[in-house]
Amino acid sequence: MNITQPQTIATWHAAVANQDFGAVEGLIADDATFYSPAVHSPQIGKPLVVKYLRAAMSLLNNESFRYVDEWYGERSAVLEFELTLDGTYVNGIDLIRWNTDGKIVRFKVMVRPLKGLNTVLTLMGARLQAS
Numbered sequence: 001m002n003i004t005q006p007q008t009i010a011t012w013h014a015a016v017a018n019q020d021f022g023a024v025e026g027l028i029a030d031d032a033t034f035y036s037p038a039v040h041s042p043q044i045g046k047p048l049v050v051k052y053l054r055a056a057m058s059l060l061n062n063e064s065f066r067y068v069d070e071w072y073g074e075r076s077a078v079l080e081f082e083l084t085l086d087g088t089y090v091n092g093i094d095l096i097r098w099n100t101d102g103k104i105v106r107f108k109v110m111v112r113p114l115k116g117l118n119t120v121l122t123l124m125g126a127r128l129q130a131s
Helices: 007-017 021-027 047-061 114-130
Strands: 029-036 066-072 076-085 088-098 106-110
Touching: 007 047, 007 066, 007 076, 007 114, 021 029, 021 047, 029 047, 029 088, 047 114, 076 106, 076 114, 088 114, 106 114
Parallel strands: 029 106
Antiparallel strands: 066 076, 076 088, 088 106
C-alpha cells in the first residue's frame, strides 16, 4: 500500500533539511502547543513553539540526524528519528497534529534511551537559556 506524504509533513521535511526556520515558523498555528521532553509544562502559543523548535533544530539537526520511519493519520503524523549527539545515540519521535489549514497545532517530542534523553535535556537546557 502506497500512502502519500501529507503536504504539512513534506513542508516540514524540506524545512528541516534546509534548516529553514522561516518555513518552520510559517507552519505553526497561532494557538499551537509544544510538548518537550526537556520541560514539564506544555509551551503554548506560536512564539514559544517556534522558540523550542528552533532550539531543537539547531541542536539535533546535525550530520547524523535522519528520519527513519513515519506514519500518517488524517491530520497527524508520527516521525521517528535518530542521531548521535555528543557521542550518545538518540532515538525519538515527533508526534505532529495540524489543522484543516495545514498549520501545526500540536508538536510532541519523545526521546529514548535514558542516556540519550539526559544528553538532550542537558544540551537543550543550555541552548534555551542562551536564547
